[in-house]
Amino acid sequence: MMYVKNVVVGCGLSGAVIAERIASQLNESVLIIDRRSHIGGNVYDYEDQSSGVMVHKYGPHVFHTNNKLVWDYLSQFTEWHYFMYRVKAIIDGNEVNIPFNLDSLYKVFPKSIAEKLEFKLIDEFGFNKKVPILDLNKSNDDDLKFLANFIYEKVFLGYTVKQWGVKPEDLDKSVSSRVPIYISKDNRYFQDKYQAIPLHGYTKMVEKAIEHPLISVKLNTDFLNIKKSIQYDRLFFTGPIDEFFDYEFGKLPYRSLDIKFVNYDKEYFQSCPQLNYPENYDFTRSVEYKYYLDQYTERTIVSFEYPRPFEIGINERYYPIPNDINQQLYRKYYDKATNLKNTYFLGRLADYKYYNMDQVVERALILFNTIEGENKCPD
Template sequence: MKKYNYIIVGSGIFGAIFAYEANKIGKKCLVIDKRSHIGGNIYCEDIEGINVHKYGAHIFHTSNKKVWDYINSFAEFNRYTNSPIAIYKDELYNMPFNMNTFNRLWGVRTPSEAKAKIAEQILESNIMKPQNLEEQAIKLVGKDIYEKLIKGYTEKQWGTKATELPAFIIKRLPVRFTYDNNYFNDKYQGIPIGGYTKIIEKMLKGIEVRLNTDFFKSRKEFENLTEKIVFTGMIDEFYNYKFGTLEYRSLRFENEILNQENYQGNAVINYTEYEVPYTRIIEHKHFEYGTQPKTVITKEYPARWNKGDEPYYPINNERNNIIYSKYKNLSNKETDVIFGGRLAEYKYYDMHNVIEQALKCTEKELQK
């Protein structure tokens, strides 16, 4: 008889939910993580009494009541509403593109004036069949919005000129003809009071957890200890890159503790001009309406990804999608391994998507 029913590789939200649900019905679980902390990318670190989002801003939002009720059973959420600001050459614009943005750009005041301005710029561009991201964006929102608020940010994010990026990356650009700065359309939104780490701590309470533990260094040993593996890491690494390496974009973070109460007046400010090397500055205390005497800011720099770097954004182009489909076909044949989460599925997921997938997965697996 095996020591564990499940060994879960990764203590992020997918792995933690699986472990919690399995443990609830008496299954013996071991959670391992190569990092020195639980929580994956939603981990928050207490710095100067502020919950600092160590791997980029995480703002919870969903329209799925089941997901919202589930996550609220582990934490109380505040009323935080994501209303980022974009800075282009010292000009401030509201995001997402809405009437406040258009008023700042063109001085227009009514939706019909804004629509006419965008339509006029689209017509002037004379782009019928967009050949790249730049043309696609201009065809959707016109030249002004593209040049000030999309071009530089996108080129930094992807590390490539917009004219060399495929058009399909931008299928649509949300444009709102209301004076509403709420970034998300979802019904439910907020930040857990006390940070995300507390949620994962509650999920993993009473479950054996081993940190600083690399699955691949003791793979055979772990496989011999358990009936099944739940794998939330990179699927190509699981198969020893036999079909090739899946590509990502990475991020680099620079944290600063500032001896002032309020640095920028907003949690998220995007820098959209190419000449500014970071894409945004996060001021973490604003997520929880903090009144601490100091503040912590994070500059977020997009980075080229190399094997061994932290993978953030999958590059879902044709080459990578073909490689992933080969790994996916292999994974479908596994009887003792369950794959889940953004790295195992090579897909950019928001938190609510991961919770949804994890709940579906546990329901299917644990009802057997």
């Protein structure tokens, strides 16, 4: 039987941050176990051999946050390439800024109609406001209702049906409201204070974070297969919570993606880092990674995302499906998890929650503070 003071299951951002804190602040040994062949979890990136471009294996990742603590924390492990994300959608053959904003109006409507709508939007909701499509649709003004329906049909509906494989009205409002109209001329996809890509990639950033003599990493190993052979004082589990409990209450559903990478023998494929396709094709978006780090290469590589239902053993868990039934199911696992001593669940799979990267880092830092506090005042 092997003994380690702390076992961390999963070497994604959640696992890396908690491991780093425990080793560097508590001076305790940590073993990180991951069943994948690489570190980084879903933020894993690598250089594509054919083009020389840094690509993100599990889908495009742009770091953005308003949380200075998280930004400062990660900045210990990486320099940054400052990068404000631009996304466009192809609507009626035109490339239109996403979130749909005041500039987008002029791309899809004649000038006179766009001007009228711009005036009415600012008048009813104010400038620099993000208004969810569902709220815009509640307006009493017929022109704004028309606009709401236009955006709903052209930007939201097709994309959402493709992405989730369901009707939009069956979705949790927190998901629908992620597609707002932005009453602004701000063409950035995110408005956060800090927006960047790690200069040498996410994998390097994670590698640097866990580069500590008290941290060891075991890859290609499923913790659930070896758990009987390890003893520990604390366990941090960042894998799927339902799997941890052997699906006792049932499987937590996810949406998955089939991400196809295509190399092109030309300098650029598209006009911006991300193009969305709400109306046409089976894929939802194409992403050209060379924009991310401003790489100048002769060839390029683009990923196309085909949403799929998640199937165990076939594809990856990408997006938890937020609805009441799934939350109730998650709650059963959560209640069971809180009864376990010295076992902590964190991260997107253990919390069954869509987290941005800054949120998982914050979550891990807060959990560490609690543990550090318990360490200082034992009961």
